[in-house]
Every structure is written in C-alpha cells, then in structure tokens.
Amino acid sequence: MKYQIKASSISNQDAVVHIKQSKIDFGTTAAASETLPNPAELFLGSFAACMLKNVERFSEMLKFTYTKATLEVSATRLENPPRMDNIIYTLSIYSEDQKVNADLLKKNLEKFGTIYNTVKLSCAISGTVNVIQGV
CATH class of the missing domain: 3.30.300.20 (K homology (KH) domain)
Structure with a gap:
C-alpha cells in the first residue's frame, strides 16, 4: 500500500495539506501560532x-x-x-x-x-x- 499527499505554502503566509478531497490548513508563520495547528x-x-x-x-x-x-x-x-x-x-x-x-x-x-x-x-x-x- 502506498500513500501520497500534496502540500503548499506561499511566502509569509500559512500552508495547506491536500489529502484526497480534504484540505488541512496549518501554521507556518508566527501570526498563526494560536489559531492553526503547527x-x-x-x-x-x-x-x-x-x-x-x-x-x-x-x-x-x-x-x-x-x-x-x-x-x-x-x-x-x-x-x-x-x-x-x-x-x-x-x-x-x-x-x-x-x-x-x-x-x-x-x-x-x-x-x-x-x-x-x-x-x-x-x-x-x-x-x-x-x-x-x-x-
């Protein structure tokens, strides 16, 4: 069994993981440290x-x-x-x-x-x- 995901980020913004039909936002900036998962x-x-x-x-x-x-x-x-x-x-x-x-x-x-x-x-x-x- 193999797995695959995609993830992306934009400079000075937060990031997202795309898994099948789901999208999971996550924090990569200090501004998101209290609101998004790291x-x-x-x-x-x-x-x-x-x-x-x-x-x-x-x-x-x-x-x-x-x-x-x-x-x-x-x-x-x-x-x-x-x-x-x-x-x-x-x-x-x-x-x-x-x-x-x-x-x-x-x-x-x-x-x-x-x-x-x-x-x-x-x-x-x-x-x-x-x-x-x-x-």
Whole structure:
C-alpha cells in the first residue's frame, strides 16, 4: 500500500495539506501560532487518527460496540536534536457493551497501528485505554 499527499505554502503566509478531497490548513508563520495547528500538532493528530481508525477496526474484530471514543495525546519536544519524545495518550471508549476488553484493545492498537509502530521506533510511547460505561 502506498500513500501520497500534496502540500503548499506561499511566502509569509500559512500552508495547506491536500489529502484526497480534504484540505488541512496549518501554521507556518508566527501570526498563526494560536489559531492553526503547527507541524508537531499535525504529527500528533496523525498518531491520534491512526489509533481512532483502529478502534473502529478492532470493535468489529473483537465484536464490541461503542458510542464514541476520545483520545488525548501529549508529547515533549526535545531541543538537541529537535524531536518529539515521550508521547503519552489516554483513550476513552464509551460503551454499554460488557464485552469491551480494554487490555486486549490496547495490545492490538499498539501492535497493529501503522503510525504507532512507525513512531515507537524513535520515541517512547505510553498510554491507557479506559472503558467508560453508563454514560
């Protein structure tokens, strides 16, 4: 499987990533630092997207239902050389289904996630998966 995206920017303006029929604006200027995602945040967004896509995938494989999933991701940026380190995530699965096995789901997310496995080669990752019932 191969992937392809396009991105562009104009001098002294912000940039955009074009993926299929989607357009994602991101900040490359100081003026946008509080309003648009920066490249590091897009990176973490890709990590989160991979995990949430796999929640959907594994809900079918592990035969459980859920109403929603939320994910919080944080990371530390190291200075020399500049890189991301110590990614920490908290995944919450909202479900009335008693068959949700949080430990097995976490194991599968960490074993089969494309972005997860790419990132873990260069960065420490830790996280928790919580099942929230009765909501």
